[in-house]
Amino acid sequence: MEDCVLHQDEVELLLSDSIKLILIENTVITEGPLDTDCWVWQATKYSGTDYGGLYLFKHRWYVHRLAYMMFVGPIPDGMWVLHKCDVKLCIRPEHLYLGDMRDNIADMYNRPWFHLWMRDLMKKPTKSHKHWRRF
Numbered sequence: 001m002e003d004c005v006l007h008q009d010e011v012e013l014l015l016s017d018s019i020k021l022i023l024i025e026n027t028v029i030t031e032g033p034l035d036t037d038c039w040v041w042q043a044t045k046y047s048g049t050d051y052g053g054l055y056l057f058k059h060r061w062y063v064h065r066l067a068y069m070m071f072v073g074p075i076p077d078g079m080w081v082l083h084k085c086d087v088k089l090c091i092r093p094e095h096l097y098l099g100d101m102r103d104n105i106a107d108m109y110n111r112p113w114f115h116l117w118m119r120d121l122m123k124k125p126t127k128s129h130k131h132w133r134r135f
C-alpha cells in the first residue's frame, strides 16, 4: 500500500475549504440594508463583543476576519475588517472591506446610529460613562 502524501498546497486548500464550509454552514442568508443579502453568523460570539467568534487551531477568531481571510485574502498588519452593511454578524465577503482605525471612525461617523448615540450621550450625562465603557 502506498502512503498518501499530500502536498503542502493541497493541505492548505483542504484546510481552507473546510473552514469555508464551517463558516457557510453556520450562517443564515438574511435580508440586510444592502442590495445583496447578508450572511448572518448563528453560532457563538466572540466573548464580550457583538461579533461572531470561532475557536480554531487553539485561537479565538473573529469570524468576519476569518471570512475575509478565507474568501478574499490576507489582512495586512494593523488593518481592520469593516462591514459595508453595518451588520456585525455578517460574514459575506462582498460586505467586508479593509480599513484602518481612521476609516473605522469615519465609517462610524457616516452611520445614522452614531449621531443618535452622540445625541443620547449629550442628553444624558449620567449614562454616558456606560456607553464609553463599551468601547
Ligand SMILES: [Zn+2]
Binding pocket: 032, 037, 038, 039, 085, 086, 087, 090, 091, 092, 095
Ligand atoms: Zn452584510
